[in-house]
Amino acid sequence: MKILVTNDDGVRAPGIRALADALRAVAEVVVVAPDRERSAVGHALTLHHPLRASEIRPSIFAVDGTPTDCVNLAIHSILRFKPDLVVSGINCGGNMGDDITYSGTVSAAMEATLMGIPALAVSLVTSGRGENYTAAASFVAKLVHMVAVNGLPGDTLLNVNVPDLPQEQLGCPVITTQGKRDYEGKIITNTDPRGRNYYWIGNGEMQFRDIEGTDYYSVKRGCISITPLHLDLTNYASLSKLKTWDFLS
Amino acid sequence: MKILVTNDDGVRAPGIRALADALRAVAEVVVVAPDRERSAVGHALTLHHPLRASEIRPSIFAVDGTPTDCVNLAIHSILRFKPDLVVSGINCGGNMGDDITYSGTVSAAMEATLMGIPALAVSLVTSGRGENYTAAASFVAKLVHMVAVNGLPGDTLLNVNVPDLPQEQLGCPVITTQGKRDYEGKIITNTDPRGRNYYWIGNGEMQFRDIEGTDYYSVKRGCISITPLHLDLTNYASLSKLKTWDFLS
Numbered sequence: 001m002k003i004l005v006t007n008d009d010g011v012r013a014p015g016i017r018a019l020a021d022a023l024r025a026v027a028e029v030v031v032v033a034p035d036r037e038r039s040a041v042g043h044a045l046t047l048h049h050p051l052r053a054s055e056i057r058p059s060i061f062a063v064d065g066t067p068t069d070c071v072n073l074a075i076h077s078i079l080r081f082k083p084d085l086v087v088s089g090i091n092c093g094g095n096m097g098d099d100i101t102y103s104g105t106v107s108a109a110m111e112a113t114l115m116g117i118p119a120l121a122v123s124l125v126t127s128g129r130g131e132n133y134t135a136a137a138s139f140v141a142k143l144v145h146m147v148a149v150n151g152l153p154g155d156t157l158l159n160v161n162v163p164d165l166p167q168e169q170l171g172c173p174v175i176t177t178q179g180k181r182d183y184e185g186k187i188i189t190n191t192d193p194r195g196r197n198y199y200w201i202g203n204g205e206m207q208f209r210d211i212e213g214t215d216y217y218s219v220k221r222g223c224i225s226i227t228p229l230h231l232d233l234t235n236y237a238s239l240s241k242l243k244t245w246d247f248l249s
Numbered sequence: 250m251k252i253l254v255t256n257d258d259g260v261r262a263p264g265i266r267a268l269a270d271a272l273r274a275v276a277e278v279v280v281v282a283p284d285r286e287r288s289a290v291g292h293a294l295t296l297h298h299p300l301r302a303s304e305i306r307p308s309i310f311a312v313d314g315t316p317t318d319c320v321n322l323a324i325h326s327i328l329r330f331k332p333d334l335v336v337s338g339i340n341c342g343g344n345m346g347d348d349i350t351y352s353g354t355v356s357a358a359m360e361a362t363l364m365g366i367p368a369l370a371v372s373l374v375t376s377g378r379g380e381n382y383t384a385a386a387s388f389v390a391k392l393v394h395m396v397a398v399n400g401l402p403g404d405t406l407l408n409v410n411v412p413d414l415p416q417e418q419l420g421c422p423v424i425t426t427q428g429k430r431d432y433e434g435k436i437i438t439n440t441d442p443r444g445r446n447y448y449w450i451g452n453g454e455m456q457f458r459d460i461e462g463t464d465y466y467s468v469k470r471g472c473i474s475i476t477p478l479h480l481d482l483t484n485y486a487s488l489s490k491l492k493t494w495d496f497l498s
């Protein structure tokens with residue numbers, strides 16, 4: 001089995017190291033990841049300037065671009081084979097609920113899904129720097145085996161959020177739905193040394209709704225959350241209502 | 250009615266001007282948009298450095314950030330009111346099918362939706378610079394009126410794609426679903442003046458599947474496409490299958 005590993009925290013982050021180490025025990029692994037942290041870039045693609053990739057260690061490449069760039073470059077230029085699986089992570093911090101639309105971790109897995117390659121996005125839900133990447137990585141190695149055996153549903157990636165707990169305290173994995181978050185923006189306004197105003201966007205407070213069956217609900221109770229995501233954003237339930245609008249009047 | 254207008258082609262693009270002009274006839278309009286083109290940034294948020302906003306003309310602000318940054322700054326800092334509607338566009342080029350995950354235009358509307366503000370994303374489907382922004386904008390003014398009367402479904406934005414045709418040639422608007430595109434990546438590999446390799450990601454060829462009822466199908470036949478999008482990516486159809494996986498073995 002051949003696995004491409006990427007992330008959005010940068011090629012030197014502890015999460016990607018733990019992930020690559022755990023997967024090397026079960027597969028051939030190539031790491032292609034941003035040369036620095038690229039959080040909150042969403043599904044950004046670099047079109048306006050060229051990108052460079054350097055092999056900083058055998059089978060580990062650093063790219064001066066976004067996670068989505070990394071998957072593109074890896075598949076089309078760097079790798080000499082099409083991987084069986086792309087695993088993005090392990091992100092430092094959860095990617096749950098509406099926040100996944102900002103997530104570089106999830107977007108890298110989306111990019112692979114668009115290319116028809118099975119993909120996982122993996123995040124450690126921590127408010128600090130994360131202590132239990134190894135426990136999370138060892139679960140991912142097990143999950144990779146299950147994906148190899150069962151296959152993934154078409155056009156669908158798995159978004160995995162693991163509580164930051166030692167292995168023996170992790171609850172059983174749960175298949176979940178994407179949760180909801182109440183919006184809580186935070187912007188700092190200040191004046192720079194030259195007297196000009198500036199704005200700085202903060203992360204804000206996470207205000208997830210504690211709805212049974214969702215990613216957040218599981219993680220809050222110490223269980224690993226696995227959410228199947230697809231790329232179809234159509235709100236099918238609203239189609240019939242909208243079709244009654246009279247555009248001719 | 251108070252409308253915030255933004256886009257990802259930059260505050261000076263012809264599409265945003267046509268849009269703001271058409272909406273000024275029916276509402277109070279404030280424009281807050283990137284100071285330059287910010288295409289393919291997806292739902293990127295600038296967290297690592299401060300942002301600046303300058304009022305380049307009355308009620309027109311240029312921000313050195315992404316479309317998502319613009320919506321955040323507008324709502325939390327620049328505007329002195331909460332707008333009734335956010336309209337993002339008119340983008341130069343369609344935003345249909347799987348490509349919407351990269352779209353700055355759609356992401357700005359998503360950001361407003363997350364904040365609980367009704368939103369529209371509007372794109373002119375053109376392979377050139379776009380000739381019929383005025384026709385598209387005049388349709389949007391009409392659509393805005395319908396949204397004011399009917400309201401939008403909860404947590405849902407409308408993704409509008411208008412063929413680049415004169416008003417009299419535009420077909421009747423159609424409520425559509427998000428289409429599918431076959432992946433066609435394109436990367437140019439070359440050597441820089443110092444002999445180092447670089448990679449440049451291209452837009453690739455659009456290979457939409459011509460499926461009845463989709464955004465692409467309508468636009469190809471000269472009709473305006475209106476797709477209701479929500480932010481829930483859960484693939485509900487796959488939940489029961491995944492729940493049969495045996496994680497205890």
